[in-house]
Amino acid sequence: MTTQNSHTTGPTxxxxxxxxxxxxxxxxGLVVYGSVKAGINWGAEGPKAGFFxxxxxxxxxxxxxxxxxxxxxxxxxxxxxxxxxxxxxxSVIIPTGIYVAAMPFIGxxxxxxxxxxxxxxxxxxxxxxxxxxxxxxxxxxxxLIFERWFLxxxxxxxxxxxxxx
Amino acid sequence: xxxxxxxxxxxxxxxxxxxxxxxxxxxxLGVIIGVLPGLGGANGVAILLPLTFSMxxxxxxxxxxxxYWGALFGGAITSILFNIPGEPWSVATTFDGYPMAQQGKxxxxxxxxxxxxxxxxxxxxxxxxxxxxxxxxxALRFGPAEKFAVYFLAFCSFVGLSKEPxxxxxxxxxxxxxxxxxxxxxxxGQLRLTFGFTEMLxxxxxxxxxxxxxxxxxxxxxxxxxxxxxxxxxxIDLRVVLRTWMSLPQYWxxxxxxxxxxxxxxxxxxxxxxxxxxxxxxxxxxxKNGKNFGKGEIEGVIAPETAAHAAGTSAxxxxxxxxxxxxxxxxxxxxxxLIWGLQPGPMLFVEQKEFVxxxxxxxxxxxxxxxxxxxxxxxxxxxxxxxxxxxxxxxxLVLCAIGAYSVHNSTFDVVMMLVFGVIGYALKxxxxxxxxxxxxxxxxxxxxxxxxxxxxxxxxxxxxFFSNPLVSTIMVLGLIAxxxxxxxxxxxxxxxxxxxx
Numbered sequence: 181m182t183t184q185n186s187h188t189t190g191p192t193x194x195x196x197x198x199x200x201x202x203x204x205x206x207x208x209g210l211v212v213y214g215s216v217k218a219g220i221n222w223g224a225e226g227p228k229a230g231f232f233x234x235x236x237x238x239x240x241x242x243x244x245x246x247x248x249x250x251x252x253x254x255x256x257x258x259x260x261x262x263x264x265x266x267x268x269x270x271s272v273i274i275p276t277g278i279y280v281a282a283m284p285f286i287g288x289x290x291x292x293x294x295x296x297x298x299x300x301x302x303x304x305x306x307x308x309x310x311x312x313x314x315x316x317x318x319x320x321x322x323x324l325i326f327e328r329w330f331l332x333x334x335x336x337x338x339x340x341x342x343x344x345x
Numbered sequence: 346x347x348x349x350x351x352x353x354x355x356x357x358x359x360x361x362x363x364x365x366x367x368x369x370x371x372x373x374l375g376v377i378i379g380v381l382p383g384l385g386g387a388n389g390v391a392i393l394l395p396l397t398f399s400m401x402x403x404x405x406x407x408x409x410x411x412x413y414w415g416a417l418f419g420g421a422i423t424s425i426l427f428n429i430p431g432e433p434w435s436v437a438t439t440f441d442g443y444p445m446a447q448q449g450k451x452x453x454x455x456x457x458x459x460x461x462x463x464x465x466x467x468x469x470x471x472x473x474x475x476x477x478x479x480x481x482x483x484a485l486r487f488g489p490a491e492k493f494a495v496y497f498l499a500f501c502s503f504v505g506l507s508k509e510p511x512x513x514x515x516x517x518x519x520x521x522x523x524x525x526x527x528x529x530x531x532x533x534g535q536l537r538l539t540f541g542f543t544e545m546l547x548x549x550x551x552x553x554x555x556x557x558x559x560x561x562x563x564x565x566x567x568x569x570x571x572x573x574x575x576x577x578x579x580x581i582d583l584r585v586v587l588r589t590w591m592s593l594p595q596y597w598x599x600x601x602x603x604x605x606x607x608x609x610x611x612x613x614x615x616x617x618x619x620x621x622x623x624x625x626x627x628x629x630x631x632x633k634n635g636k637n638f639g640k641g642e643i644e645g646v647i648a649p650e651t652a653a654h655a656a657g658t659s660a661x662x663x664x665x666x667x668x669x670x671x672x673x674x675x676x677x678x679x680x681x682x683l684i685w686g687l688q689p690g691p692m693l694f695v696e697q698k699e700f701v702x703x704x705x706x707x708x709x710x711x712x713x714x715x716x717x718x719x720x721x722x723x724x725x726x727x728x729x730x731x732x733x734x735x736x737x738x739x740x741x742l743v744l745c746a747i748g749a750y751s752v753h754n755s756t757f758d759v760v761m762m763l764v765f766g767v768i769g770y771a772l773k774x775x776x777x778x779x780x781x782x783x784x785x786x787x788x789x790x791x792x793x794x795x796x797x798x799x800x801x802x803x804x805x806x807x808x809x810f811f812s813n814p815l816v817s818t819i820m821v822l823g824l825i826a827x828x829x830x831x832x833x834x835x836x837x838x839x840x841x842x843x844x845x846x
Contacts, residue, residue: 197775204516211523218537226801229530229537232793236522243516260774265569272568276742280763284756296739304735318740322747332751
């Protein structure tokens with residue numbers, strides 16, 4: 181058992197790399213499966229739709245096996261990241277996931293306002309006037325540039341509907 | 346000689362006050378488009394095309410082509426400052442541009458990028474002016490096999506020149522090819538690798554992957570270190586710009602080589618993206634500072650930017666002289682020409698002299714105006730670096746989401762952007778190179794199409810790729826690039842033995 185505290189421990193680089201390589205290899209298997217379903221032989225229009233991706237899938241599997249072999253051959257090296265660092269990363273990934281998931285329901289503008297405000301308050305510890313200026317200003321600028329100027333429609337929610345935007 | 350007389354007439358047209366005004370407006374709009382991820386040059390030109398309907402055709406094409414130059418300049422800005430390539434041809438610029446910004450050399454990097462862009466474009470415009478008919482004739486000899494050979498060379502250069510383990514580079518590249526293959530098969534019209542998901546019918550757009558892998562991936566990586574934004578020490582003034590200019594002539598060979606690569610790739614229509622990657626790869630291999638590439642080497646900014654601009658500019662040559670667009674943006678410009686009742690092709694040079702030479706003259710002037718505008722705005726761009734990370738990070742994330750959504754107006758793309766962000770973080774931490782993955786997504790469709798069309802022509806025989814001197818030379822160059830590490834090791838050993846004997 182390790183004597184290190186939680187600040188300097190984390191998953192080993194070797195273990196994570198082996199996991200990532202295995203997932204890539206499985207993806208290669210999925211590509212091969214999908215290609216075989218689409219047809220990998222010679223058809224009326226030449227090579228069938230699955231012909232090219234089939235060999236791509238095989239390349240993925242073969243290169244992943246070699247990469248996995250090389251990874252497992254290595255000695256246990258440095259850690260992938262400290263648990264504390266991973267927590268920091270997930271403190272952004274999870275709220276970004278919630279932001280993306282909320283977008284179809286409340287629209288991009290409101291979701292962006294809440295997301296920016298959360299980020300600045302929780303991680304940046306800014307005071308509310310600065311947070312309000314930026315979290316309200318960004319969607320307004322975005323609206324003017326994208327929707328008004330470049331005529332690119334962005335996802336809207338009930339508030340935009342109510343405002344008639 | 347006749348070309349020079351025509352060109353002077355062209356300058357007289359381009360220098361009219363109204364045309365100068367649309368030039369400046371076009372460059373500014375182009376830079377904004379280039380900076381905003383998701384709004385590429387082609388999209389920007391297409392969106393703003395209706396603005397030009399009320400203008401005379403020459404002014405309209407000047408404005409649209411200036412939007413294109415502006416987008417080419419602007420793509421480098423986010424690449425260098427935030428590691429988010431605004432355009433696919435700016436991906437290679439991130440490799441050294443972003444590390445330079447992190448080291449507090451954002452101004453040097455931006456100045457080098459903009460100046461190299463100008464040099465590349467100027468070289469291509471001179472080429473267009475002088476050798477247009479010859480080069481256009483050469484491009485006519487490119488069939489599917491030659492096109493595939495060019496792609497093969499670009500991909501092999503990456504495997505042979507990558508600093509990451511070759512099988513990791515191959516795995517990353519093949520993932521890109523697999524993602525490019527998802528959706529409707531362009532030749533047979535059959536669905537493949539969608540596994541029943543209707544959202545995947547259109548496949549994966551490279552912009553979604555690029556925004557996720559590079560933009561989000563970089564923010565997740567930065568979060569490991571807390572909230573310290575590492576590019577914050579950039580100090581900008583005129584002296585930095587002048588000092589960078591003084592240092593650039595020593596890289597004349599890199600610039601010249603990149604100009605030639607860019608022009609060749611632009612005319613044959615491989616485009617600006619493979620040109621920038623290939624130019625970067627060759628510069629890395631040939632340069633005496635090759636070991637420093639990827640760590641903030643200025644030559645690593647010069648090479649891709651020069652080639653991308655040379656390619657982007659020379660892509661207009663086949664559009665004007667043959668009516669065959671060399672890039673997506675050139676295709677949109679071609680659409681504009683048709684809307685104004687102008688038929689691109691050899692007759693355009695005879696029937697619409699004023700238009701053609703006005704456009705070519707505006708390429709000289711437009712790029713000069715572009716360089717002045719972007720260089721004077723460097724302090725504004727670099728000031729962004731001083732904004733604290735806890736403010737800039739959510740703004741970048743929101744901008745990435747907008748960029749991803751605006752590609753196909755789909756929230757599924759925004760979800761995929763996040764997935765790519767997590768994948769980018771994991772792959773980068775595990776030493777898988779991301780650039781070959783993106784390159785394969787960008788060019789996968791075209792490479793596959795060229796490959797299958799070649800095989801169709803040869804009834805399945807791979808001999809088609811060695812059937813004439815042109816395609817054989819490109820394929821052999823590709824194989825040399827693929828096995829370059831083995832070849833160079835062998836050469837080093839041989840030299841060692843000769844020295845000890």
